Amino acid sequence: MGRVLATGSGVVLDLIRSGQATTRTDLVDHLGWSRITLSRRLNELLDASIIVSAGQLSSRGGRPPEEFAVHKDAGLLLAIDIGSSHTRLGLTDLVSTVLIEDEADIGFPEGPERIVEWVTQVVDYMLEQLGTTRADVHGIGLGVPAPVDTATGHITTPDVEPVWKGVVLPDLFTGEFPAVCAAERDVNIMALAESRLGWPDYRHLVVLKAGVGVSCGLILDGRIYRGWQGGAGELSRPAPPDGRQRRVEYVASGGTIRRELLSRGHSVRTSADIVSLASAGNDDALELLADAGYTIGDTLIGVVAALNPQALVVGGNLAEAGDPFVIAVREAVRAGVPDVAGAGLVVEQARLGDKAGVIGASLIAQDALFDPDRISRITRDAR
CATH class of the missing domain: 1.10.10.10 (Winged helix-like DNA-binding domain superfamily/Winged helix DNA-binding domain)
Structure with missing residues (x-):
């Protein structure tokens, strides 16, 4: 409009x-x-x-x-990054500088009621720590691990958890806070944060989020590209021997690595556990991370060839392992991408690490709060 x-x-x-x-x-x-x-x-x-x-x-x-x-100190933004098994939240100033944050092993499958209850309890404590109140929260940004129709606030994937069906995401917290609220897919808020703060000189990015699930956020000419119904960035690949398409997270992800490590007798629960095992020099973890990196990189060849980004930013929990995973992704992409798309392509680890989700959620809250038409109306009415 x-x-x-x-x-x-x-x-x-x-x-x-x-x-x-x-x-x-x-x-x-x-x-x-x-x-x-x-x-x-x-x-x-x-x-x-x-x-x-x-x-x-x-x-x-x-x-x-x-x-x-x-005026960055004129209020607060509440940033919530809901993951599949872990959620981070933070309070930021109005230019998205994180002031205080917290996290817990509570995830999307536990449903909106449980998450809202946990968030409000934690936020009240954080507000008290800052000497502020709920009235100071002017904007809320919410990231979820599913495609979102940002026009309606609904999750669009047909296989969404039943407790989330029909939920209007921006309405979840409006009864608790007098704030503008925006909702977005988790990989998109990560991509937005990396684009604006991690790679501000790059207008075209593909941002990979590799953890228990695998997907990518697309930044084209500095803006999130969501596709129809918010589904852009899903990755799939043929699964031998029948060649039928499968989501790449069923073939190579933190989830598949975890299952294989458990079968080899290692005690791991999360992607962070996998990274810790690799950091300790465990051969099984290093091998599986490299294999997953090559598979995911190979899957991304078509994405890079089609979009011709300036950079492929490798993020998510698995990227915290550093070279064993990132180098594998880089080598697979560079081996298969056409010369035009590969010339000058940067393939590097994400720069914001695990802060990207909270920062990105704050940024979408900031964008909603400072929407030009909204601000013009407010100041016009005040005049």
Whole structure:
């Protein structure tokens, strides 16, 4: 949908948030507005405590320009990254700097009621630690391990856990917090965080999340590509001998490695246990991680060839093993990708590690809170 307030204050805020223009001169140059119109919009944002003056930049000749920034301390964002067996959450400021976080072995299959109960208990404790209240939470970002239709807030996969059928994800916490809420697939929030903060100079990324499950997030021209019904990024490959397609996590993932290690007499429960075993030099864990890396890398050849990204970012719990897994993915991709797509392709470990989910959830909360049309309406109504 196009901007309904094309000259509203939200358009100005969008440029300030992105860093494209943070001074009056740069904003006028980007927008083509008169200085009077721009001053009105800046005053609206300042009066609403949405932005602050961040001081003066070095002079370019004449009076030093005043720089504007988001008022990061004007509230909090709640970031929730729900995994298949583990959930992380954090409170951040309004520019997604993590202030406090927690985690627990509670996952998606336990259902929305149990997760909401746990989250609210933990958040109340964290708010108390920060000397704040629920009223200070202005935005909520929620990641789940399933495709999400961001227009409706519903999970779209047909085989979703029964307790999640029909649940409108952004509505889960609206009764607990007076906040704007956004929901997204877990691999997409990870990809968004890596794109904006880990690899800010890269506009085209494929971000692999390899843990108990395996999927990838697609960043095209700096934006999440979700496909129809949010299902982009699912990976599958033929399974011999019949050649029928199977999801790659049934062939190579933290889950398949765990089962094989258990059959060989090793005590492992999570992907983190697999990484710990590999870090201790266990040959079985190292072998299985490399095998999984090659298989997943081979599966990604078609994705890289079709999308021609600047980088393939290898993340998720298995990537925490480092070289044994990442090198295998890199070698498999480079062995099969066409020259055009492979020229200059970077294949490296994710830079944000296990922080990516919470940061990404905070970023979608930030985007929802500072949606340009929403901000334009709020400041217009206040005026």
